[in-house]
Amino acid sequence: MTNPFIYRKLSALFLLFIAFGNVYSKNKEMEQLFSRLDSVLTNSEKYVLEKEDKIEELRKKQSMPLKPEEKLWLNKMLYDEYFVYNADSAMVYVNNNIEIAGVLGRKDKEQEWLLHKVFLLTAQGLLNEAEKELLNVDIASLSKENMYQYYDTKIYLYSHLVQFIGNRLELTNSYYNLEKEFKHEAKKYITPDHPSYYSFCASLHREYPRSAEGDSIKLKLKDIVDKSSLSTRVDAINSYMLAIMFYNEGDEDNYVKYLIYSAIADIKICNRDIASLEELSNILYLREDIDRGYTYISYCFKAALLYPNRVRVINISTVMDKLQQAYRERNKIQESKLRKSLYTTSILSIVLLISILLIYFQFRKLSRSRKKLNESNRLLNSHVKELSEAQRMLGEVNGELSEVNEKLKVINNQLLESNYVKEEYIGYVFSICSNYITKLEEYRKNISRKLKAGQIDDIQSLTSNITMVQSELKEFYHSFDAIFLHVYPDFVKDFNSLLRPEEKIMLKEGELLNTELRIYALVRLGINDSIKIAEFLHCSPQTVYNNRLKTRNKAIIPKEEFTETVRSLGKMQK
Template sequence: MLWLVGFSLRAGNLDTLYRRLEYALEHRADYMREKEEKIGRLKRLVHEARSSDESFRLYDSIYHEYYIYKFDSAMVCVDKAERLAMKRGNVYYQNLFRVYRAYLLSTTGYFSEAVAALSAVDRSVFDPKLRKEYYQACQWAYNVWAEYSDDNIYAPRYREKFLAYSDSLLAVIEPDSREYFYRKAEREGLGGDFDWKKAEVDYLKALEGLHVSTRLYACATCGLALVYKKMGRYEDYEKYLILSAISDQICPLKENLSMQELALHIFKTREADVALANRYLGYSLEDAIFYNNRLRLLEIAKKFPSIVMAYQQQNKEKSRRLALTVSFVSILSVGLLLSLLYICKQMRQLRLRREELAAVNRELKQLNRKLVNTNHIREEYVSLFLDLCAAYIDKLGKYQDLVKRKVKACQIDDLLKIVNSSKMSEPDAKEFFVNFDTAFLAIYPQFIEEFNALLREDERIIPKKGEILNTELRIFALVRIGIKDSSKIATLLFYSPQTIYNYRSAVKSKAIVRDDFEKQVEALCALI
């Protein structure tokens, strides 16, 4: 993703640089993901740290990833590190993270709070590194405070403090380093004498051999661009703004200025590219919101209305011309359009009628199938009823013959035994059950499957080999055809009412829904 890192500062014209900027903007989500992954690795290392010093170093690294990326997360990091330093009694890191806090506060416009945080730093125990961070935070606080004030009363005071701390900072930075040249150029560009030529030379020295993927590159190119603007070299101004904006995306650096400066420059110099200016300013707004930088949001709020209004006016003019063209074409086409609308309407109505007719035909066919099935079921009922009547008429005849024979043979005791027997013989009962089971499943062939669907999967009832229905299924088959009274079911199945009740309760306990179980059974195998 970072193929842009190595390109030359002076390579390519503005068109080439804009293409590279567009590439960086297209991949800004990828750069952010790489950043988040790096931060995630550092956070994991904090949890694995074996010593306080290691934890402090890791918190320092996390801060330097966050402080130009996301304000809230950077503050969380500073809070954690400062609490740990206080707990461990480490004065150096207490002071260091207080300085970091001040830098963050001034970045987002909390100037008084930033100065208060810097005042709380114990300067008696400073070492060179801490002194550098302290002067840098002080310089930054008064610089942005002066820019924010932008008046003739307070701004000059803050500017003087900025210059004083800039001199102090230069005194502790390694001479002839890139950072030294950058800070020197910054002071020359913002100092009282405003030596733009010296600032240009020092910014270029700071940029020598510097990678585009570093924050110093982004800051130096932005500073150099502003110097060229003061010198009236607007092509170089635009070029270095683009380079800075590219670096902002690659770092990625959400606390940035170059993109909104570039948007404003495009808006003021190229009327035809108002849409591009609007888009670039939108990216700046997105970054400011992501970072939670209220100062940048205020800056953008001042610039946004004019660009948006111009963009809307441009779109309005385009829309007006387009409307005229469309109106002219519409007038020429109105006759054809009306004809097409009429034809389409007629075809749509015809299609709707055909669809309605087809739907009615489908319903009629389905209804006919249901009626045929219902008639068949009724025939089955009649056939079953006649078969049972015939069977019991035959049994009654045989029973009468038996009684006559017993009476003629004076076998009164045998006859009394037969009459007093309260239970059907086992063969007769078995025959009755076979007839009932066969007839019932002929009428309701899906009964067993639908009945088991009401039970929990591990409690389903399957007839044994050789059975058609078992006792449980037979009880609820009678419930299905409307015989719900346990006494009646007991009479038909030759059990006591208590036994039938026990069977029903046991099966009901296996149901998925117990409360309405028997109502669900009554609704099984609906006919029509």
């Protein structure tokens, strides 16, 4: 008969053996995954060269004669290659397509590429510019698919804003709530055939515990990821969202596994805005795998600088600081071990040779660590210089904005002056028209009376007399002069200041303006055509031309600047 005590001991040992086997199996699988990622990371330059070759082939097509629609499509292909690889280059093709869409009158395409522009600005960390550009999007011109893109872009922007503001809890919660609202709006427009459908649904059901629908989404997404080639951006995003779902369940092994999948896909597509590898480096830091973590974060840092992504650089710098601190602490421990080794060699002379070799290898390891630390410091200094340059550029932009504001003030003053002059002259014209209508009525009545009285000779004498016309012209010019000088009282003085002292215009007694001044008064009002001026003054265009030429010859300023200077003369009197 079997002893129960022995049976229980054997059962416990068996269970312990199974548990140990499972742990060993999981650790082995995890190490294989990390080794696979290390291999892909080692070949990252190969993937970059392949991408550059593909881009070069597309660039060659730009020299071909293409229709605007074909240029639009070629630019899209180049954008697809660049948008996670080099934001500055991608922005060139975005702006080109916005311009082409405008020329073609394709409002829908113009708005679509405007959304791509917002994405790139956000990806670079230019969050204020991205928010401003988003306000320019005409939602009414967006298709159903572009409406999803619109809300997806807003989600992307606000997720970056959350990263940027750091630990300000109230603002963070506000942005999270807005992000949730945008997701629910986006859900109305995305369809199951959309490449991002399951990753988007995963973002809606990322929290745990989740609904049956959320569990179904996770299983479907897992099936998609496990069957994927891990070579597209969709694969990278799907893997990342699946990792987040496992993380919220507390399943760290699968969380790390699918982060590795996401990082592999990102490296293969040369994505330089690579969040998954950054998270892995932080996990490795917590697991005290400093060397591998530092390798990953260094790759992320260089990629972020090349992209460039300012928000990502700031976040990566935080992780790098922790890894550097870990390096320093490890170096202290190593130095302590070295000291102990030296003490031991003084006591144990028999093992002197072994101790010397140990110290030699330890120093080599320490030297490599310090070199990595120095390289890290160099990269950080480079980052600081970039930030300084960004601040300088911001200052220049602010200066340009101030200059634009000053120009707007000048234009506003000119508009005020133009409106005031129009008001004065409209009143003046109405008054003259009214007076002439009254005079014409009197003239008609006078003619009518003389016709009834049979005074034909008087009528002939009256209609042949040019004195009345001259008198009316004189009165018209006098009224024009008066209203002009009412608006610009300093015009004559300012005009004379442009002439040589001996050529200054001296007006006769009772004369407000003479013909020469009247010509340039019309120029001041914006009438520059000599024919129109001649019609106004009842003289020939040649007379006006000669008069203007004569006056310009009297000027103390260059002749070609004279007319433009006259347009700005005279302080307006209100």
